[in-house]
Amino acid sequence: MPQAQPEPGRERVLRPLHTGRPALRRRVWDACFVGASGLSAFVVMVPLALVVWHLLAKGLPELNLDFFLHLPKPVGETGGGMANAIVGTLILVGIATLIAVPVGVGAGVWLAEFGRGRLAAAVRYTADVMSGIPSIVVGVAVYGLVVVPMGRFSALAGGVALALLMLPTIIRSTEEVVRLVPRSYREAALALGAPRWRTTQDVVIPAASAGIVTSCLLALARASGETAPLLFTALGNRFWSLRVDQPMASMPVFIYDYARAPYDDWNRQAWTGALVLMLLVTLLSALVRLTTRRAPRP
Amino acid sequence: MKPEIRIRTHDFDLFYGAHHALKSVSLEVPANSVTAIIGPSGCGKSTLLRSFNRMNDLIPGVRVRGRVELSGLDVYAPGTDVVELRRHVGMVFQRANPFPKSIFENVAYGLRLLGVNRRAELEARVETSLRRAALWEEVRDRLGRSALALSGGQQQRLCIARALAVEPEVVLMDEPASALDPTATARVEELVLELKSRYTIVVVTHNMQQAARISDTTAFMMVGELVEVGETRSLFTRPRQKLTEDYITGRFG
Numbered sequence: 285m286p287q288a289q290p291e292p293g294r295e296r297v298l299r300p301l302h303t304g305r306p307a308l309r310r311r312v313w314d315a316c317f318v319g320a321s322g323l324s325a326f327v328v329m330v331p332l333a334l335v336v337w338h339l340l341a342k343g344l345p346e347l348n349l350d351f352f353l354h355l356p357k358p359v360g361e362t363g364g365g366m367a368n369a370i371v372g373t374l375i376l377v378g379i380a381t382l383i384a385v386p387v388g389v390g391a392g393v394w395l396a397e398f399g400r401g402r403l404a405a406a407v408r409y410t411a412d413v414m415s416g417i418p419s420i421v422v423g424v425a426v427y428g429l430v431v432v433p434m435g436r437f438s439a440l441a442g443g444v445a446l447a448l449l450m451l452p453t454i455i456r457s458t459e460e461v462v463r464l465v466p467r468s469y470r471e472a473a474l475a476l477g478a479p480r481w482r483t484t485q486d487v488v489i490p491a492a493s494a495g496i497v498t499s500c501l502l503a504l505a506r507a508s509g510e511t512a513p514l515l516f517t518a519l520g521n522r523f524w525s526l527r528v529d530q531p532m533a534s535m536p537v538f539i540y541d542y543a544r545a546p547y548d549d550w551n552r553q554a555w556t557g558a559l560v561l562m563l564l565v566t567l568l569s570a571l572v573r574l575t576t577r578r579a580p581r582p
Numbered sequence: 583m584k585p586e587i588r589i590r591t592h593d594f595d596l597f598y599g600a601h602h603a604l605k606s607v608s609l610e611v612p613a614n615s616v617t618a619i620i621g622p623s624g625c626g627k628s629t630l631l632r633s634f635n636r637m638n639d640l641i642p643g644v645r646v647r648g649r650v651e652l653s654g655l656d657v658y659a660p661g662t663d664v665v666e667l668r669r670h671v672g673m674v675f676q677r678a679n680p681f682p683k684s685i686f687e688n689v690a691y692g693l694r695l696l697g698v699n700r701r702a703e704l705e706a707r708v709e710t711s712l713r714r715a716a717l718w719e720e721v722r723d724r725l726g727r728s729a730l731a732l733s734g735g736q737q738q739r740l741c742i743a744r745a746l747a748v749e750p751e752v753v754l755m756d757e758p759a760s761a762l763d764p765t766a767t768a769r770v771e772e773l774v775l776e777l778k779s780r781y782t783i784v785v786v787t788h789n790m791q792q793a794a795r796i797s798d799t800t801a802f803m804m805v806g807e808l809v810e811v812g813e814t815r816s817l818f819t820r821p822r823q824k825l826t827e828d829y830i831t832g833r834f835g
């Protein structure tokens with residue numbers, strides 16, 4: 285093949301190098317830009333630090349083992365805890381996870397591996413729309429769809445509401461991480477005579493598992509702090525109850541009720557509840573970081 | 583005596599959408615020998631190779647015309663079971679692509695697909711495959727470790743072992759050594775020569791010396807056409823086509 289020769293007489297002419305004013309102006313702009321973006325980064329940190337400081341200052345004094353082990357005391361008595369709300373939140377989030385993870389991961393994998401055409405577009409669109417629905421609207425919808433037919437508030441309804449909030453996140457991020465699995469893995473399996481579904485099951489999903497777990501945990505962490513959808517579904521419960529067809533206590537609703545109550549010690553317990561909830565969510569996020577670090581994505 | 587023909591293509595065309603990538607290719611691949619496909623980059627070598635086990639089916643917009651036969655059976659016939667076909671035609675890719683699983687599981691995977699799950703049988707067949715791929719001695723005491731911890735050359739031999747485990751009749755190799763250093767390349771070349779008594783091997787390479795070293799038959803392609811095919815030594819010493827001569831003497835490409 286003939287070598288591309290530069291045409292004679294058309295060497296690039298360098299413009300004279302500018303010095304002085306333009307260089308100074310550039311440097312000033314540079315400094316302004318770095319300064320401004322640094323400031324924004326700092327501004328992001330401030331609210332977080334304030335929240336944490338506030339929660340610790342107000343919530344720590346009441347934080348003790350009793351808080352985790354005892355039920356709320358009747359009005360007038362001091363002490364007591366939110367054991368039922370902690371367990372309730374775990375159950376509600378558990379129900380939501382049982383519903384949202386299989387459906388969400390399944391849909392995400394399907395979108396990434398098999399989804400073509402209108403149906404796939406419709407599923408993606410639905411997930412996007414769902415992620416934009418305010419959580420209180422989800423609560424009201426589940427009220428109409430589950431609570432009214434059942435005739436009462438229940439943990440089940442609460443779990444369904446939280447699941448609906450988790451679904452879109454799980455679907456879209458699962459789709460993304462499954463797409464990241466290199467094509468060469470799929471080709472290797474297919475060339476060995478693996479059918480499509482076995483390729484997906486044996487090779488693609490394991491390779492994407494760390495990312496899938498991360499997306500589920502993120503959705504879970506978000507859902508565990510939701511209050512609005514639970515007000516119309518799981519309601520709340522001042523007593524010990526593990527029945528999924530009955531109203532169930534949860535930490536966010538506990539905080540909501542106690543913060544609004546006209547009693548000082550309830551208000552203090554609301555702070556402590558908020559602190560515990562934040563610790564729980566932080567724990568979940570730490571778990572996310574850990575899983576992503578342990579098993580790096582392919 | 584005429585050698586048995588393992589793969590035969592007859593007037594085979596392949597289109598990627600509007601792009602005519604293979605033009606009326608007619609090629610015969612003799613059984614139990616090494617056939618090399620050479621030609622400049624983009625001439626359709628990989629496309630032709632991937633037509634033998636229908637890996638091109640995975641690409642949207644691919645159309646084919648003409649015939650490909652494996653041991654006399656029509657590969658593109660409407661009723662062909664592609665999964666079954668691929669069990670008879672193993673493939674090794676340009677970049678080693680072991681699964682992110684243990685060394686053992688990489689080789690065992692094809693067997694598991696066939697429903698082999700007895701530990702003793704799996705172990706025996708994994709060992710046989712690793713020995714055939716000349717990798718056994720290097721990995722025998724760390725079969726449970728991740729395949730991704732192996733060197734590039736070892737990974738490629740592992741991929742060969744993985745393909746051999748299901749006892750294919752044909753092994754297709756797409757530039758199997760192009761990402762390897764010279765020592766690892768030499769090992770893969772040796773391996774190809776050892777394997778040909780048992781398997782029919784088709785190897786794509788852009789390295790003419792390599793083709794000359796390891797193959798019995800060489801096919802030369804250019805822009806989607808099969809220009810010349812013949813016994814390797816005579817193709818390199820007495821090419822019949824002017825294009826072939828230009829290519830092997832390094833006048834282009």
Ligand SMILES: Nc1ncnc2c1ncn2[C@@H]1O[C@H](COP(=O)(O)OP(=O)(O)O)[C@@H](O)[C@H]1O
Nearest residue numbers: 598601603622623624625626627628629630641
């Ligand atoms: N997936 C694809 N989609 C469209 N065109 C392709 C695809 N794969 C290869 N081609 C085209 O087909 C021709 C042959 O490609 P390929 O078989 O990969 O060549 P080689 O292996 O000889 O380098 C090239 O022009 C290439 O651009």
Ligand SMILES: [Mg+2]
Nearest residue numbers: 627628629756
């Ligand atoms: Mg190629």
